[in-house]
Amino acid sequence: MDSYFIGRFIIQLLACVVVGGVIGVFNHARGKDTGPRTFILITIGSTLVTITSIGFFQNMGHPWQADPARLAAQTISALGFLGSGVIWLADDRQVKGLTTAAALWLSAILGILIGAASFSNVAAAVAVLMLGWLLVEYYLWYRKKTRQP
Numbered sequence: 001m002d003s004y005f006i007g008r009f010i011i012q013l014l015a016c017v018v019v020g021g022v023i024g025v026f027n028h029a030r031g032k033d034t035g036p037r038t039f040i041l042i043t044i045g046s047t048l049v050t051i052t053s054i055g056f057f058q059n060m061g062h063p064w065q066a067d068p069a070r071l072a073a074q075t076i077s078a079l080g081f082l083g084s085g086v087i088w089l090a091d092d093r094q095v096k097g098l099t100t101a102a103a104l105w106l107s108a109i110l111g112i113l114i115g116a117a118s119f120s121n122v123a124a125a126v127a128v129l130m131l132g133w134l135l136v137e138y139y140l141w142y143r144k145k146t147r148q149p
Contacts, residue, residue, distance in 0.1 A: 008117065012051070015114045016043040019126055023107050026133060027100060034086060034100050042082075042104055043111040046075045050115025072112045079108045 020043030024036030050072045057068035083101030090096045106129070113122045 046111030
């Protein structure tokens with residue numbers, strides 16, 4: 001493994017920490033139990049699975065036929081299982097944890113993109129995600145402020 005691959009690997013892991021950390025901090029700031037560490041772990045894990053999958057595909061040589069996205073695709077299925085553990089029906093009959101489960105799922109997808117070195121797509125997705133979350137927060141704040149007593 002030469003220095004180019006090691007450097008790219010380190011950049012990918014640092015990108016996981018930033019992306020997972022940003023999503024986790026924002027989630028935790030809203031009073032959710034799932035915080036930055038969980039999101040960072042999921043993002044790093046899905047990145048490592050993607051890098052491993054790409055490495056398997058490259059090292060097997062040709063004419064071996066394989067789909068390098070197979071392992072990464074199973075990460076999404078695994079997140080469905082993990083996400084189901086954070087969704088519950090509260091006493092007031094409201095579904096809780098759905099946004100957290102979706103955020104965990106999204107952080108895995110972003111980890112896959114980081115593993116595929118698709119940094120511009122990750123940056124665009126995180127920017128749109130943050131913009132969307134901020135617009136929703138503003139809407140909720142405005143609605144609460146203008147609500148009649």
